[in-house]
Amino acid sequence: MRIYITSVFVDDQAKALDFYTGVLGFVTKHDVPVGAARWLTVVSPERPDDTELLLEPDGHPAVKPYKDALVADGIPAASFAVADVQAEFRRLTDLGVRFTQDPLTMGTVTTAILDDTCGNLIQLAQVD
Known part of the structure; x- marks a missing residue:
C-alpha cells in the first residue's frame, strides 16, 4: 500500500x-x-x-473552520521534504513568500513553515 x-x-x-x-x-x-x-x-x-x-x-462548510483553526494554532496542513531548508527558505523569501516559522533545527530535523496564500500553512522539512 x-x-x-x-x-x-x-x-x-x-x-x-x-x-x-x-x-x-x-x-x-x-x-x-x-x-x-x-x-x-x-x-x-x-x-x-x-x-x-x-x-x-x-x-x-466544515472546511473554513477547520483551516482557520489550524492556521490560528500554527499547524501545517501538509509537510514537504526538501534537501536544504535554509536554501529553500532563502529562495522562497526572495520570491516574496511569507514564513510563519523561520528554519528551526530540532535534533536531526530542520523545519520552516510558510503561508501558501490559499489559506494553509505548509511545512518544509529536512531530515539529516
Missing part, C-alpha cells in the same frame, strides 16, 4: 496552481474540469509518477 493522492483545501484553485507550480516548483499532473471546480493535482518534477497533491476547493 502507498499514498496515491493527498490534498490541501484551497480557497482559489487558479491562485493555488500558480503558487504551487510557479513558486514552489511542482508541476501539474491533472487538470480536469469537474462542474464549477477542477480535479487539479500537482507532483514533484523529480518524481512525476509518485504521490499527487490535490488542490481541492474549500467550499464544504
